[in-house]
């Protein structure tokens with residue numbers, strides 16, 4: 001069972017290894033790096049390093065977590081289904097001795113891994129910007145890793161939903177359009193204290209910017225709140241995807 | 251336990267109230283090559299998709315290697331290689347990487363890739379991205395993929411689709427060898443009887459979702475057996491005379507036709523009677539219905555087997 005799953009994952013890796021997806025991943029971290037280099041931390045001259053880091057991460061994550069991360073989630077999900085739709089791969093895969101649930105998880109894991117790479121690159125960008133800003137001493141690794149990790153976690157429900165849409169829809173573009181349409185409202189939703197905690201597409205941003213007892217915390221919610229929304233939507237979307245995929249006629 | 255490699259029981263698939271496949275009882279013996287024939291839209295692909303568990307039957311069941319597909323799908327599919335409808339491929343990968351993507355799932359030795367590429371004659375093109383392949387080359391890659399797991403049962407849906415005549419011949423030879431060399435059972439679908447006539451041991455003919463013929467190719471040949479046509483003087487009287495002597499004679503196009511299993515003795519006897527009655531016998535000919543004609547007739551009107 002486990003070895004079957006690992007073999008499926010190895011097969012997925014091969015299919016992606018020679019695809020243009022790798023050019024896409026560094027884009028958002030690079031843009032964040034530019035923002036990180038340009039942001040002005042002078043007005044926080046006397047403040048703690050921790051405060052300055054919070055400001056830096058908030059600035060850098062603004063676009064990354066609010067827009068790019070959710071959109072990338074959709075692109076990755078569409079990508080792991082793209083080659084199957086294009087070349088009749090579903091019927092070949094499913095006529096092999098593979099469990100549908102296992103295959104679905106292998107695809108999901110692949111999306112998760114791609115997102116993790118994007119987050120690690122973002123982390124690298126933050127650290128690079130911090131050194132440039134003279135914050136090299138005492139990098140708050142705990143806080144940065146929590147931010148990056150919880151941002152990743154908050155993308156998983158979106159990945160589960162997008163995978164469902166991408167598996168069901170043979171078009172590559174249609175699921176992406178849906179995803180962008182659901183992501184763009186983030187700019188409004190995030191300003192609403194009432195809706196933001198429940199809107200799955202807003203959670204990556206909330207997750208990445210919840211620094212606990214932050215003074216900047218206009219956006220910052222306790223991480224626990226974020227996790228409840230994230231877990232709930234994840235379970236619903238993943239279960240729907242698994243049920244659908246197990247019944248899909250190929 | 252039974253010895254059928256594939257056995258379906260009243261297998262049916264309904265789409266929006268219309269039966270695409272209805273009450274199918276396929277029986278395919280071990281080591282046989284089974285030609286699954288039928289015109290466009292007859293339900294061949296739908297049946298094959300059910301055999302592979304790609305779609306669920308509306309009713310009925312599929313047994314492969316004596317095990318029920320519903321219950322033991324994975325262990326059955328481990329021993330089956332297939333090609334459904336048109337070949338599947340990853341266009342951005344080379345032929346080798348395409349096979350590698352499958353090999354990783356099936357967990358067979360790396361050496362198998364070169365072996366199957368060689369079998370289908372793609373070894374030289376193996377490193378090119380498959381999106382630049384011709385249809386025939388993709389078809390060969392599809393067959394290579396089906397062979398990769400060293401299957402005991404090969405299910406091929408129109409495998410010669412898009413191949414040139416020499417390619418068709420090659421694949422035919424390849425398929426012919428499967429049972430002999432490797433003990434593999436083959437199910438191969440086609441529109442054309444001529445395509446499987448030389449390879450298949452058994453033929454199943456499906457028409458509008460129903461199996462209208464299932465028997466050995468010899469039995470089909472027997473059914474295609476000919477009539478004897480006699481051109482004689484005064485054919486009306488000749489026909490009556492032959493009927494009086496117990497021949498199944500018939501007058502058609504001002505000639506006498508002898509129907510049914512006409513051995514040499516019967517023909518000689520009939521000629522003798524006619525000569526005795528002073529008919530002139532101008533011609534004695536055998537008229538054979540070709541297998542293809544018989545096939546078209548079966549497909550056209552549905553002959554119960």
Ligand SMILES: Nc1ncnc2c1ncn2[C@@H]1O[C@H](COP(=O)(O)OP(=O)(O)OP(=O)(O)O)[C@@H](O)[C@H]1O
Pocket residue numbers: 265269270288289290291292293294295296297441
């Ligand atoms: N998903 C579907 N929804 C509705 N009808 C379908 C579906 N799949 C197949 N059919 C119908 O089932 C019938 C059988 O189709 P099938 O593809 O099995 O035929 P076939 O014998 O493989 O034909 P061909 O020789 O053209 O490949 C057709 O009438 C087709 O329209």
Ligand SMILES: [Mg+2]
Pocket residue numbers: 294295296335407
């Ligand atoms: Mg077909």
